[in-house]
Structures are given as structure tokens and as C-alpha cells.
Amino acid sequence: MQVVKLSDCEIYSYNPDYDADPFLENGAIWSFSFFFYNRKLKRVVGFHFCCLSNLVADGFHMDSLSYEEDGEIFDDMDL
Structure with a gap:
């Protein structure tokens, strides 16, 4: 088995747009x-x-809520 050593690698970063990130x-x-x-x-x-x-x-x-339920979310929070 061969080990991939960081010192032997080329390093690339992936910075997509927020809306286009497939990993998000x-x-x-x-x-x-x-x-x-x-x-x-x-x-x-x-x-x-x-x-x-x-x-x-x-x-x-967040996707499962409607705006009408927002009040219930914050009822138990100290704001």
C-alpha cells in the first residue's frame, strides 16, 4: 500500500459560488x-x-417553516 504524502502533492482549493456549491x-x-x-x-x-x-x-x-411560525421559534430565546 502506498501513502499519499502531503509534501509530494500539489494542493488545490475549490471555491465555488455559494449557490453552485455541490458539497454545501x-x-x-x-x-x-x-x-x-x-x-x-x-x-x-x-x-x-x-x-x-x-x-x-x-x-x-429552515426550509420546512413558514413565516407565520417565526414567532414560535423565538419565544424561548433571550433576545
């Missing part, structure tokens, strides 16, 4: 992707990092 998950606050290409081994390794909102982690999805 619902509720993502930010994300970025890196690809490491080892020309000698002809291998590509990809890393995708993403920060999700706590609301999504708690099972709360």
Missing part, C-alpha cells in the same frame, strides 16, 4: 474544500470542511 449542506454557515494531487502516484485526496448551524444539528430545518 443545508444549514452550512461556511465551507471550503481542498484537493491534494500526487502526480507520481496518480492519486487525488479530497478534504471538505463545513460548519453547520446549531439549529440544523438540533433537527431544525
Whole structure:
């Protein structure tokens, strides 16, 4: 088994438009992707990092709500 070493790789970052990002998950606050290409081994390794909102982690999805329910969302919060 051969290991892809970072020092032997060309590093590329992927920065798409927010609306066109195929890796973006619902509720993502930010994300970025890196690809490491080892020309000698002809291998590509990809890393995708993403920060999700706590609301999504708690099972709360913005797409499923209507504007009328907004008051109920904030009832228990200290604003």
C-alpha cells in the first residue's frame, strides 16, 4: 500500500459560488474544500470542511417553516 504524502502533492482549493456549491449542506454557515494531487502516484485526496448551524444539528430545518411560525421559534430565546 502506498501513502499519499502531503509534501509530494500539489494542493488545490475549490471555491465555488455559494449557490453552485455541490458539497454545501443545508444549514452550512461556511465551507471550503481542498484537493491534494500526487502526480507520481496518480492519486487525488479530497478534504471538505463545513460548519453547520446549531439549529440544523438540533433537527431544525429552515426550509420546512413558514413565516407565520417565526414567532414560535423565538419565544424561548433571550433576545
